[in-house]
Amino acid sequence: MKRVAALLLGAALVAGAWFALSDGDRPTAPAKPPKPSACKSVTFDGKRFTECIALPGQHRISTKITGKNGVIYRGFAGLAEDVDPATVAFAVNGGMYDTGSEPIGYYAEDGQRLYPLNTRDGGGNFYLKPNGVFFGEPDGGWQVMTSDDFATKVTQRPNFGTQSGPMLLIGGALNLQISPDGTSLKIRNAVGVDPQGRAHFVISDEPVSFGTLAALMRDHAKTSDALFLDGTVSALWDPASDRMDGRYPLGPLILVTHRSPD
Numbered sequence: 001m002k003r004v005a006a007l008l009l010g011a012a013l014v015a016g017a018w019f020a021l022s023d024g025d026r027p028t029a030p031a032k033p034p035k036p037s038a039c040k041s042v043t044f045d046g047k048r049f050t051e052c053i054a055l056p057g058q059h060r061i062s063t064k065i066t067g068k069n070g071v072i073y074r075g076f077a078g079l080a081e082d083v084d085p086a087t088v089a090f091a092v093n094g095g096m097y098d099t100g101s102e103p104i105g106y107y108a109e110d111g112q113r114l115y116p117l118n119t120r121d122g123g124g125n126f127y128l129k130p131n132g133v134f135f136g137e138p139d140g141g142w143q144v145m146t147s148d149d150f151a152t153k154v155t156q157r158p159n160f161g162t163q164s165g166p167m168l169l170i171g172g173a174l175n176l177q178i179s180p181d182g183t184s185l186k187i188r189n190a191v192g193v194d195p196q197g198r199a200h201f202v203i204s205d206e207p208v209s210f211g212t213l214a215a216l217m218r219d220h221a222k223t224s225d226a227l228f229l230d231g232t233v234s235a236l237w238d239p240a241s242d243r244m245d246g247r248y249p250l251g252p253l254i255l256v257t258h259r260s261p262d
Contacts, residue, residue, distance in 0.1 A: 097251025105163030131165025192223025
């Protein structure tokens with residue numbers, strides 16, 4: 001009996017000590033390890049790039065332009081205030097825009113078309129035709145298509161979409177408006193979708209030509225259709241690697257988030 005009483009007393013003392021601990025002193029469950037980055041460094045033709053891959057079923061893609069305060073983001077800082085960074089796989093600039101950071105071509109967000117398809121002629125990269133549209137549903141079915149094909153073949157409005165230009169690749173062939181070895185070198189980024197339905201977002205980490213970027217999208221990323229997103233202001237936010245490019249101002253943004261478990 002003395003042994004049992006001693007054991008009970010010891011248990012009571014341990015329990016009392018536990019409850020006497022402040023919340024800050026009590027052991028906590030280990031935090032879940034952060035998700036690995038969806039982005040990786042790539043060297044192609046002697047040039048450095050960062051490639052981020054969105055996977056159907058694991059990631060969700062959306063377009064963003066205006067914050068909860070009604071003001072156009074124009075960069076990643078405002079977006080980071082409106083979303084939980086822990087849910088973000090990465091984000092990139094997403095298409096051509098005017099001086100007010102509004103899209104100059106097709107733009108759809110959450111199933112709503114906010115800006116119409118632009119088929120006009122003009123000057124600048126956007127009008128190096130054919131230009132194109134990146135679009136799809138949040139969980140997959142992502143596509144890159146020339147603007148003309150988008151106008152004639154897409155009969156159901158996609159959940160998201162953004163128009164940019166020029167197309168870098170069309171059916172695996174280099175856009176005839178682009179030189180394979182052009183001398184204009186800038187920071188550039190692009191998007192394409194491979195045969196497995198994965199969306200490849202590539203940004204150069206040093207100035208490159210259109211031709212080099214197109215060749216990477218064809219030979220490394222294995223995308224047959226690829227769309228130029230922008231140059232000079234091309235930017236990436238990758239929370240897992242603590243990277244948030246500060247180039248400013250941006251226009252439409254493409255946000256890739258981790259899909260929540262069902």
